[in-house]
Amino acid sequence: MPVPIRPPRAAALAVLLLAALTACAPPGARASGAPKLAPDAPLPTTVPEGTKLIVGDPATKVALQLSGEIDDFSFAIEWANLSGGPQTSEAFRADALDVGAVAEIPAIHATWTGLPVKIVASRFRKDPLNHPTYELGVAPGVHVKTLADLRGKKIAYSPGQAQGALVLKVLKHAGLTKDDVTLVELPSTGDVYPNALASKQVDVAPIGGVNIKRYVTKFGRDGATIIRHGLRDDPAHLYVRTSTLEDPAKAAAIREYVAAWARASRWTYEHPKEWIAGYYVKDQGLSEADGQYLVGLAGEPDVPADWSEAIARHQESIDILAKETGNPRIEAEDLYDLRYETVGADALEGGTR
Template sequence: MSTPSPRRFPLGVPFAVLVLTALVALTGCSAAESAGPALAADAPLPASVPEGTKLIVGDPSTKVALQLSGELDKFSFDIEWANISGGPQTTEAFRADALDVGAVAEIPAIHATWTGLPVKIVASKFRVDPIGHPIYQLGVAPGVSVASIADLRGKKIAYSPGQAQGALILRVLKQAGLTKEDVELIELPSTGDVYPSALAGRQVDVAPLGGVNISRYLTKYGPDGATTIPHGLRDDPSHLYVRTETLEDAGKAAAIAEYVAAWGRATKWVYEHPQEWIDGYYVADQGLSKEDGQYLVDAAGEPDVPADWTDVIARHQETIDLLAAETGNDAIKADDLYDRRYEKLGAEAYGSGGQG
């Protein structure tokens, strides 16, 4: 079978429109503001943040966690929050000089580097039981017979290059002993309800579903024969990343260190206050039901914020090597994506018990 070209379907709002809308909302804001003294890549991080430093941060869930925990207004620098999340939007905001810090999974840093945007990861968290508490399951369209990943041969599978869901599909195929030539990859953005709708309309046979979309898909389409199956792979990386040039500003580098510590404490607070998190974030901020919020809290499990990134980088390298082989891009060194000056900051803050 020859390699099929990914097909596109006009489902939902075009991604470019979503990016443009996000960037328009940031008009007048520049991540280049409050430039401080230059800082070498191997220089120690400054011990304090100079007056006049400002960060623009795209990490909406942490903002809510800090607000709920009472720490939102305790930063020693000016912070502006951008309602941006996900790799493509974050990378576009970086390119537009409209963002300093973004919260993403493991793929955006790789693709940013491949497209000429040098970036660094400054914080990483995972799940203590990543297999027992996966982020994604594989949704199966009504009437399609897929009981395990071994049954994926010949199926139409939703694929989103440059995002965690896309890399997961490539890893699943490898685990099943399959290649892209054994399936038909249908290129679709993973935003909103695009994947559930594509499954329900039989535009694809299989798609990775995450979060509340899993339970909603089964509730809505289960009576028609829709199912989900586990993929059995680790899918839990979560990172904060920044442009490399941002870290060359001593003031911003110091502010980012302070933010990473706050992020670590917020992670611990969320885990230790599940009901407050359900009410304050999932219900009040995201508009979900308490039942949906409880489902997501139960699915999340316990966070793991490692103080040593050695294994983290090794796993990231495996992903890079797989993507490079599948996409034709040159393999890059995962270690080059991490700024290990920040390695222990999030873990130490997380270990403080969520106390500011």
């Protein structure tokens, strides 16, 4: 029997999101009152007056504030403090969000749970193997020096999120399957994974961001270690509901937002001091040292004008997940709206505004 993908978590989360977002939910009718935009129709380039997008992309909001571009949009933006696939999909279902910022897995799971979505922007990291998003944390006293050592270990696993898919990819890369390990289902938010490692609830967990540095600093004296997995784990996407793109006004506004998103990505790389002070320190409450570490970890962004390789890698992820979960295989290309393919790259060349 296929293993079902969980529907959006439930009641408590739904109530909180609805309470926070319903007040700014877009009307059911198309904002422009115009006929539906066909999926193969050219993207409109003019945003009608009165158009509004609700965007869940907190980091880009801060980048646009710091760069001074946040007031340059030709439409209104309502910012939603949301991140991650589960929250974003829940907000989509509540008709309370237009654009979400995620990695590669949420679009797959949204499709499997009956929520049609499209990716409209893609960003990666140059030299991704030397700038991984996640590394494998190893619990104190556990012997894992190579990926082959994962056999028989308890590994933290979060279905529906990038970390969960990464675990399955790592196992395949090591010549193992999920039957060769014990997958321990845990949410990947906050300090859950580092704490699970420190308490030996799990032997191995993919940890990212500042937790990579903090985990070894805090628990290294007890024998905690980290190893690299050697795989690409760098996708960053903007995605929307397919129905949102039927509104020509919102489709045009999304095009404008994608261009600004790409410029914001470049701005953060070219202005590390301002980004560290304004985002990591002031907005996220991290130390300057942590901010410097994260800037170095991320490296230079890559916004390609051709999504062919990205789609091929996305297909590999889909195939692994479909096999392991029993869900149907879907075509990665169907998750992308190719009308937006060059928008981000053109913006970096000054061709889109």
